[in-house]
Amino acid sequence: MWQGIQVITNYKTTSSACDSDASLPDALNDFYAWFEAENNVVVSKTIPPPNDQVLCLSTPDMKRTLHSSNHIIKFADDTTVVGLISNDESTYREDVQGLTAWCKANNLSLNVDKTKQMAVDFRRAQSGHSPLFIDGSSVEIIKSTKFLGVHPAENFTWSLNTSSFSKSLFLYFLQRLRKAHLPPPILTMFYRGTIESVLSSCITAWFGNCLDHKTLQRVVRTAEKIIGVSLPSITDMYTTRCIRKANSVLWMTAHTPHTHSPPSCHLER
Structure with a gap:
């Protein structure tokens, strides 16, 4: 169907790197990990890390350490920590630091430059929100973001x-x-x-x-x-x-x- 639409609308695609380099798909397949559906374990297809350590990820062990007011939402390679805060941010910040430590223990690193923080606060007397810190770097506070295809904002006007x-x-x-x-x-x-x-x-x-x-x-x-x-x-x-x-x-x-x-x-x- 898409090919027919391209012919009718005279749509022309730009040449990509895959057209010029036939070995690129094989290189990408060797780089990215494949998922085993039966036991929900990620097995690396690249050369194993030193000391014969195989990368194994299991999200339930991370969720067991969360407080009841916080939740983790995962989609593909995006991870979001959502917390219900009532005048005390200590539990939320503890869970963020726990997620950072869990990633380090599983040979993962968080990209602080792409990590954003958004606070939804409808209190009449609002105070400034202090930023989070991950590995000594502050997380940028934003007013709106793109999340799973939609654009929520801090005032929820949409x-x-x-x-x-x-x-x-x-x-x-x-x-x-x-x-x-x-x-x-x-x-x-x-x-x-x-x-x-x-x-x-x-x-x-x-x-x-x-x-x-x-x-x-x-x-x-x-x-x-x-x-x-x-x-x-x-x-x-x-x-x-x-x-x-x-x-x-x-x-x-x-x-x-x-x-x-x-x-x-x-x-x-």
Whole structure:
């Protein structure tokens, strides 16, 4: 499908290093580690470290040392420490230092330059937040960041998230496909795969506090005019995914909020 879109839109890709160097993929495969799914252990494919030490990572042993108010979120090679702080930051800072020590013990190093700190504080009398220190280097305090595809900010207005979503949509390609006289079912499939998937990304987390609903709905209306069919509104996307998330919380015992949301005895709820 993507090759057909490239032909229709006359899209030309720039030459990459892989085209000029055929040995680069083999070098990358030898460099990166492979994951063994059965025991969740990372085995290095490169030459083992001195003294016959094999790199083995296991996140549960790190999570057991955390305080109850702090959590670790891992996605690929990104690690995020989230803490609920009530006038005392000592437990949060202890867990950050514990994570740093755990990384050193497992032959890992944290990139302090790429590490950021963001504080969400809605108190009326706010005081300055002191930065964290990792290996003697202070962590930069920021007001917004990109986390798992969305852009949360310290005030949770989500205006930056809305503007970034509207800029990353593929309405231009949808127009080119329409000019190529593709049928509405194909255009709808392209819309759902490239535009609606971006609009609905983590929508259950940010849509409730979003103030720019009209900007996102304008994108849906433009897509409706291009395709010529009726599409679900941004509010319908939010409602559908909230119901889906609520069902997963109610019926999955392994879900974290399951114990806080017991099923209602009323069928209409």
